[in-house]
Amino acid sequence: MADEIPPGSKIKPNQGFRVNKFVVGGILIVAAVLLLAITSLKGNAQYYMTISELQAAPGKWEQNVRISGAVRGGTIQVDSKNGYITFQIVNIPGDLKTIEQMGGISAVLHQAVIDPESAALTIRYRGARPDLLKDEAQAIVTGKMQADGTFAADDLLLKCPSKYQAAPLE
Amino acid sequence: MAADLGFGVLIITFIVSIYSIGAAVAGTRMRSPALIDSARLAARVTFPLLTFVNLVLIYLLVTGRFEFAYVYQVSDVSMPLYLKITALWGGQSGSLLFWSWMLSGAAALAVNQAWKSETQFTPWVTLTVMITLAFFLLIVTFVENPFARIWATLDGKVFESMLRPAGAFLIYPPDGVGLNPLLRHPGMLVHPPMLYAGFAGFVIPFSFAVASLASGRSDNAWLRISRPWALGAWTFLTIGLVLGSRWAYDVLGWGGYWGWDPVEVAALIPWLTGTAFVHSLIVQSKRQLFKRWNIVLVILTFCMVIFGIFLTRSGVLDSVHAFSLSSIGPMFFVFISLVFIASLSLLLWRWKLLASEGRMESLFSRESAFLFNNLFFMLLFLICLAGVLFPLLSELLTGTKMTVGAAWYKRTTGPVFGGLLLLMGVVPLTAWGSSSAGKLGKRIWLPALVSLLAPALAILRSGLNWSGITALWLITLAALLTLFDIANAVVHRMKLQKESFPAALGRVFMKNRHRYGGYLVHLGVVMIALGVVGVELYQTQTQQTLAKGETLQLDGFTVAYKDLFQYQASDGRAVTQAVIDVSRNDRLLATLSPRSDYYSLYQQSVTVPGRLSNLAEDLYVVLVDWQPTTTDAATFHVYHNPLVNWFWIGAIVMVTGAFFAIGFPGGRKVKNI
Numbered sequence: 001m002a003d004e005i006p007p008g009s010k011i012k013p014n015q016g017f018r019v020n021k022f023v024v025g026g027i028l029i030v031a032a033v034l035l036l037a038i039t040s041l042k043g044n045a046q047y048y049m050t051i052s053e054l055q056a057a058p059g060k061w062e063q064n065v066r067i068s069g070a071v072r073g074g075t076i077q078v079d080s081k082n083g084y085i086t087f088q089i090v091n092i093p094g095d096l097k098t099i100e101q102m103g104g105i106s107a108v109l110h111q112a113v114i115d116p117e118s119a120a121l122t123i124r125y126r127g128a129r130p131d132l133l134k135d136e137a138q139a140i141v142t143g144k145m146q147a148d149g150t151f152a153a154d155d156l157l158l159k160c161p162s163k164y165q166a167a168p169l170e
Numbered sequence: 171m172a173a174d175l176g177f178g179v180l181i182i183t184f185i186v187s188i189y190s191i192g193a194a195v196a197g198t199r200m201r202s203p204a205l206i207d208s209a210r211l212a213a214r215v216t217f218p219l220l221t222f223v224n225l226v227l228i229y230l231l232v233t234g235r236f237e238f239a240y241v242y243q244v245s246d247v248s249m250p251l252y253l254k255i256t257a258l259w260g261g262q263s264g265s266l267l268f269w270s271w272m273l274s275g276a277a278a279l280a281v282n283q284a285w286k287s288e289t290q291f292t293p294w295v296t297l298t299v300m301i302t303l304a305f306f307l308l309i310v311t312f313v314e315n316p317f318a319r320i321w322a323t324l325d326g327k328v329f330e331s332m333l334r335p336a337g338a339f340l341i342y343p344p345d346g347v348g349l350n351p352l353l354r355h356p357g358m359l360v361h362p363p364m365l366y367a368g369f370a371g372f373v374i375p376f377s378f379a380v381a382s383l384a385s386g387r388s389d390n391a392w393l394r395i396s397r398p399w400a401l402g403a404w405t406f407l408t409i410g411l412v413l414g415s416r417w418a419y420d421v422l423g424w425g426g427y428w429g430w431d432p433v434e435v436a437a438l439i440p441w442l443t444g445t446a447f448v449h450s451l452i453v454q455s456k457r458q459l460f461k462r463w464n465i466v467l468v469i470l471t472f473c474m475v476i477f478g479i480f481l482t483r484s485g486v487l488d489s490v491h492a493f494s495l496s497s498i499g500p501m502f503f504v505f506i507s508l509v510f511i512a513s514l515s516l517l518l519w520r521w522k523l524l525a526s527e528g529r530m531e532s533l534f535s536r537e538s539a540f541l542f543n544n545l546f547f548m549l550l551f552l553i554c555l556a557g558v559l560f561p562l563l564s565e566l567l568t569g570t571k572m573t574v575g576a577a578w579y580k581r582t583t584g585p586v587f588g589g590l591l592l593l594m595g596v597v598p599l600t601a602w603g604s605s606s607a608g609k610l611g612k613r614i615w616l617p618a619l620v621s622l623l624a625p626a627l628a629i630l631r632s633g634l635n636w637s638g639i640t641a642l643w644l645i646t647l648a649a650l651l652t653l654f655d656i657a658n659a660v661v662h663r664m665k666l667q668k669e670s671f672p673a674a675l676g677r678v679f680m681k682n683r684h685r686y687g688g689y690l691v692h693l694g695v696v697m698i699a700l701g702v703v704g705v706e707l708y709q710t711q712t713q714q715t716l717a718k719g720e721t722l723q724l725d726g727f728t729v730a731y732k733d734l735f736q737y738q739a740s741d742g743r744a745v746t747q748a749v750i751d752v753s754r755n756d757r758l759l760a761t762l763s764p765r766s767d768y769y770s771l772y773q774q775s776v777t778v779p780g781r782l783s784n785l786a787e788d789l790y791v792v793l794v795d796w797q798p799t800t801t802d803a804a805t806f807h808v809y810h811n812p813l814v815n816w817f818w819i820g821a822i823v824m825v826t827g828a829f830f831a832i833g834f835p836g837g838r839k840v841k842n843i
Contacts, residue, residue: 017271021533029589033549037556037582044578048571066573080805082422083713087524128713128807131352131775133618142575152600155575157431 005033029165038064046142051091051119054145066142068092069121071158073135084126086150089119089139109136132158173238176226177317177332180267183219183274184311185302186212206293209279210211213296214413216303217278220271226318227264231257239330240264240316246348248742248771253349254360259362260349263314268363270306272370277303280374281401284381288391295374296379302373302476305505310769313498348351351769351776355421357413364410365437371403372444376472379465383516388523393451393464400451400831404444412552412821423777423792425542425809426705427817430576435554436481442554443467446547452684453540455604458527462517463544465524469513470551476506481558534610535598539593552583580706584637588644591699594692595648597654617654621646638707643646645703649696652689652826679830687831694824701817704787708812713794715805722738727789727812728753732761734804744768748793748804752782764793764806787812804810 003097004008017138022163049057054067069089076087090112093099123141133139133156142155179212190212197205227240231254236242245253245261259265277299285290310316321525323330329335375396382392414434415427428434453460480502517524530537556563557574563570599613624646625639630737632638653663656678663674679686714722716731723729733749747765751758769776782789788811796804 022530022541024540025533025542029542029545030549033553033582033586036585037553037578040578041574044581045560045564045572045574048573058330066575078795080715082806128777128792131423131777134773 002087019048048094050094051089053094055119062144064142064144066140068094068138068140070109070118071133071135071137071139072113072120075122076129076133078129084124085129085133086121086124087133087139088122088123089141090115090120090169092138105138106136109138122150123153123156124150125156127156130156130158172226172229173235173317173319176223176230177311177315178228179219180223180307180311183216184304184307185222186219187216187300187307190216190300191297191304194293194300198293206296207285209300210285210292213281213300214278216274216300217271220267224258224267224271227267228255228258228374230317231255234346236346236568237319237340238316239318239320242320242346243341244346245345246771247344249348253354256359257349259366260353262339263310263316263318264363264401265366266306266310266314267316269366269370270303270310272298272366273306273373274463276370276374276399280377283395283836284378284675287395288381290385290387291378291381291392294384295377295757298377298380301375305501309498309501314502324624348772351767351772351774351815355417357420360523361410361413361417364406364413366410367409368403368405368407368444369440369479370398372475373407373448374399374403379468380513380516380790383465383513383520386520386523388461388520390455396468397448397455400444400448400467401828401832404441404448405825405832407437407441407444408821408828409825411441412818412825416818419814420779421776423779423807425709425711425779425790425792425807425811427814429596430557430579431813432558433482435558435579436478439551439554439558440471440478442547443471443474446544446551447471449540449547450544453537457537459530459537460540460544461524461526462521465517467544469510469517472513473510474551474555476502476509480506481785531604534600534605534607536597536602536605539597539600543590543593543597546586546593549586550583553579553586565804570609582647583689584666587699588641591641591648591696594695595651598651614651617650621650632708635707638703639708641699643701644697645699648699652692652696653706656686656689671803683833684831687827687829690827691824692827694820694822694827697816697823699820701814701820704813704816705811709809711807711809713805713807715795715803717803722806722808724789724808726754727759727808727810729789729791729806729808731804731806739767742769742771744770746793746796748780748792748796748806750780750806752789752791761791762791764791766793783815785815788814 008079015025029082043064046064048066051067051069054065057063071094072088072090092108092112093102099105099108102111109162123139124146126140138159140157140159141151141153142170143151143153177201190209193205193212196202197207197209211805230238230241232251234241234245234247234254236245240261240263244257244264249257257264257838259268280299281296296399315332318330320342321331321335321344323329323335323338327338328341329338334340345768360741375392378392378396378399384555392841414437418429419425419427445710447464450460450467454464480499530541532538537671557579558803561571561572564570594609596614599610601609621643625643628635628639628642660674661670661677663678664671665676667674669677685763710725712722712724716722718731718733719731730751730753731748732751734746735749736744736746739745745765745767747763750762752760752762760782762782764780765778767776767778768774777792780793781789782791788809790811792807792809794805796806
């Protein structure tokens with residue numbers, strides 16, 4: 001320990017005591033942030049799934065989930081009196097390999113929307129209509145299934161494939 | 171023809187970069203200065219070559235050659251010239267080519283710098299930057315080729331390819347898809363080049379660190395050369411991030427500027443490790459500490475730059491099952507892993523050589539403050555990395571894919587940012603070497619007492635908001651302590667040199683650019699924090715449908731819906747514009763015109779908010795909906811964003827301070843470490 005070294009000693013006290021202060025302080029801070037990060041997961045982390053997976057999952061009503069799908073443009077309805085919008089999204093594969101094999105995300109979105117057999121989900125979102133909410137956009141919604149079979153979204157993220165990728169050639 | 175030439179030169183550039191790598195390796199092994207010089211010259215040649223390739227692609231964009239898939243995807247006939255040029259970085263393959271060009275520019279400068287100042291470093295710097303460049307050229311040349319044409323076969327299949335597939339014929343589309351109107355914002359046009367400049371800049375400190383390790387040096391030469399690069403890269407990355415935020419605030423119409431989207435976080439991660447580095451390098455240059463740690467930081471920053479480009483450009487984030495690897499995914503994965511393992515092995519090999527020459531004395535010393543600064547930035551880095559990788563991590567650990575969003579990031583990073591604010595304020599009061607809590611306390615108590623005024627005011631105005639008053643207290647404390655320290659130095663100089671206040675202020679700043687430029691950056695951070703607190707903790711909002719003449723109330727503002735009209739703009743937009751009167755206490759403050767532009771060509775509407783904007787607050791009015799024919803009623807979403815403009819002012823102060831620290835303006839070369 002540091003206090004065993006006689007005064008005037010030229011031996012460097014291998015920082016035993018001093019380092020401990022830094023180590024203890026550091027560990028305390030790291031532990032506090034780690035604890036915060038983990039406890040914040042509760043209620044703030046969501047399961048990530050496709051529409052088909054959600055509809056197949058038992059106990060789907062209670063979970064807070066994140067869903068990705070293709071927007072069916074014709075179904076977008078704005079209820080500005082009550083301040084919410086509703087629209088349908090249809091299932092797209094969640095696996096990037098499959099998406100690439102099908103010709104890229106824009107082709108996948110296009111296929112999903114025109115296919116009447118696609119598994120569909122009605123989304124209810126409270127808020128203003130985003131500019132990117134349009135036909136064949138990719139919507140990523142976070143929220144919960146409701147008893148009436150609709151999905152109440154707290155969060156709506158839209159990706160427009162034309163941003164970086166071509167629309168399918170006519 | 172032009173495209174074939176461009177592609178040919180691209181291949182030649184790739185070969186030149188490979189040659190440069192080979193010559194650097196051979197030159198080192200055979201101890202041949204001639205070969206090493208040849209490697210250096212080859213590295214420099216890649217810049218003019220890639221300049222030519224980029225110009226060819228710009229030429230194709232400007233002349234509207236839509237038979238090229240890239241031109242077809244990112245441009246159209248109606249776009250003005252400047253948009254056609256900026257479309258160079260508007261899509262995947264073009265932006266990778268553009269980034270390669272920036273990297274080759276930085277490489278050309280760096281290899282020369284090594285040659286002139288630390289000749290011993292030349293082969294290693296050349297090797298490192300050229301391996302990085304060759305990796306990206308490999309992708310641009312063989313996987314994401316911007317010169318690929320669009321082909322079709324008679325049975326209706328469409329290909330993108332450089333060479334003609336068997337039985338296919340070339341398609342000449344009359345027009346392209348064009349750039350989404352939402353992205354036509356000056357901030358968004360300059361945002362990618364700024365990010366890329368920052369990314370490219372961070373490659374250079376990494377290459378000098380590798381050079382230093384490989385040549386078995388234990389001095390600070392690599393750090394001295396790297397410092398301006400790191401500061402410059404940091405500055406450009408900061409500009410890039412802020413421009414992206416400004417775009418979100420102006421265009422996206424949700425009254426915010428940062429959504430913790432994975433793409434945003436991916437760009438923030440190298441900024442965090444880079445910020446840790448520009449701080450900890452000071453400790454090495456002043457106290458010979460943190461030598462190994464600085465190398466680790468530079469390696470991390472480099473890997474995170476490549477990781478960031480991968481995340482934002484590979485499309486993995488579009489997928490629900492993020493991180494199932496796309497075609498360029500495995501290449502990035504292999505490259506990052508190899509770089510990480512190779513550079514860490516290099517560090518372990520030289521581990522003993524890089525022992526600290528000094529040691530930490532006191533918990534209250536300045537080096538200790540820097541240690542905790544680095545700890546906090548590392549925590550932020552780990553939080554962000556964990557957040558981005560969370561879908562992958564959770565699937566590995568629990569078998570189910572989970573994801574975290576803005577709420578998690580805010581809760582987790584908030585206290586760490588608070589700790590950083592506190593440190594930032596206290597650091598100027600600490601001394602190198604030994605210091606004690608008592609000494610620190612003597613200097614801190616008065617500013618600490620004065621700073622309590624801010625939370626007191628906040629309570630009077632907005633009530634008890636615990637996070638809000640804590641944050642405001644930390645912000646005021648940090649600002650006061652920084653200003654006190656500057657004032658001390660100025661007053662001292664006024665007394666000693668009998669100078670006037672402006673003269674003393676100027677001299678103090680000019681004499682120690684690194685320190686006072688850094689203080690300016692810190693004052694900018696304080697302002698940014700003020701803006702963040704205003705929006706995150708004191709924002710209020712409402713959405714209401716109003717008939718003409720009706721009003722709504724928000725935070726003392728009265729918003730009255732006066733009128734709505736629609737017209738066709740000359741550039742093809744269908745504009746719906748509302749007239750809104752904003753008043754407070756029966757006094758008319760402004761007439762706003764929130765509007766919605768519909769671009770029928772792109773089937774895209776663009777919401778342009780009406781804004782009443784001053785230093786105290788923004789009133790941000792979005793036209794959400796209206797009755798199409800009668801225009802009697804319309805729906806508005808109104809945000810009250812207190813203090814938000816300090817975010818943008820702070821960003822300008824921050825960037826100014828950083829440029830000042832690097833040496834602009836002023837002409838004279840900055841005295842280095």
